[in-house]
Amino acid sequence: AQSVTQLGSHVSVSEGALVLLRCNYSSSVPPYLFWYVQYPNQGLQLLLKYTSAATLVKGINGFEAEFKKSETSFHLTKPSAHMSDAAEYFCAVSDQGGSEKLVFGKGTKLTVNP
Amino acid sequence: GAVVSQHPSRVICKSGTSVKIECRSLDFQATTMFWYRQFPKKSLMLMATSNEGSKATYEQGVEKDKFLINHASLTLSTLTVTSAHPEDSSFYICSAPGLAKNIQYFGAGTRLSVL
Numbered sequence: 001a002q003s004v005t006q007l008g009s010h011v012s013v014s015e016g017a018l019v020l021l022r023c024n025y026s027s028s029v030p031p032y033l034f035w036y037v038q039y040p041n042q043g044l045q046l047l048l049k050y051t052s053a054a055t056l057v058k059g060i061n062g063f064e065a066e067f068k069k070s071e072t073s074f075h076l077t078k079p080s081a082h083m084s085d086a087a088e089y090f091c092a093v094s095d096q097g098g099s100e101k102l103v104f105g106k107g108t109k110l111t112v113n114p
Numbered sequence: 115g116a117v118v119s120q121h122p123s124r125v126i127c128k129s130g131t132s133v134k135i136e137c138r139s140l141d142f143q144a145t146t147m148f149w150y151r152q153f154p155k156k157s158l159m160l161m162a163t164s165n166e167g168s169k170a171t172y173e174q175g176v177e178k179d180k181f182l183i184n185h186a187s188l189t190l191s192t193l194t195v196t197s198a199h200p201e202d203s204s205f206y207i208c209s210a211p212g213l214a215k216n217i218q219y220f221g222a223g224t225r226l227s228v229l
Contacts, residue, residue: 036220041123042222043118043120043207043223044158044207044209046218051216094216100146100148100216100218102148102158102209102218103160104157104159105157106157107156
């Protein structure tokens with residue numbers, strides 16, 4: 001069974017500050033890992049994904065995440081927050097068997113203060 | 115790029131009525147689609163996997179007679195909430211795998227409010 005834990009349901013940063021959203025996973029098989037962003041009353045947009053290639057993954061909007069197997073982590077970072085980054089962020093895992101099923105974390109709401 | 119269209123975006127209905135939500139893949143075919151439910155301030159929970167031309171696969175604890183899924187074509191899956199009750203009020207989101215492996219495209223979601 002797979003699971004995802006996102007530490008911190010709410011994260012607040014100042015505009016221009018570093019964004020760090022934490023995600024730890026549990027998987028009995030090699031995982032694929034994803035970060036999605038959700039704006040209010042909208043669906044999910046893929047930010048980036050890890051699929052067993054490079055451990056440092058760069059995504060859209062300046063976000064990146066690093067897969068650390070030893071720490072079972074896949075934290076999302078952005079060097080400088082913009083007001084437009086305020087949204088809900090979800091970490092998700094699927095197995096590499098290709099079932100395509102995603103297991104989501106509970107989400108982290110990011111607030112960016114001016 | 116691949117787009118998934120979900121309709122309606124918002125629906126308000128009376129208790130006891132049924133509501134149908136459509137999920138369409140635009141410009142690509144989807145033999146599989148996924149239906150998620152998102153409770154307020156909580157994560158997305160997979161409800162079922164919709165399979166074109168065959169029965170849907172429901173996750174444990176999801177009532178298949180309550181949430182009817184039909185995937186009659188390669189571009190359309192529907193979720194019908196039958197005899198809706200206030201506890202069915204939620205945000206429902208569909209997704210479809212794209213051409214690239216392990217990339218899913220999500221619909222914009224449907225906010226269901228049952229009075």
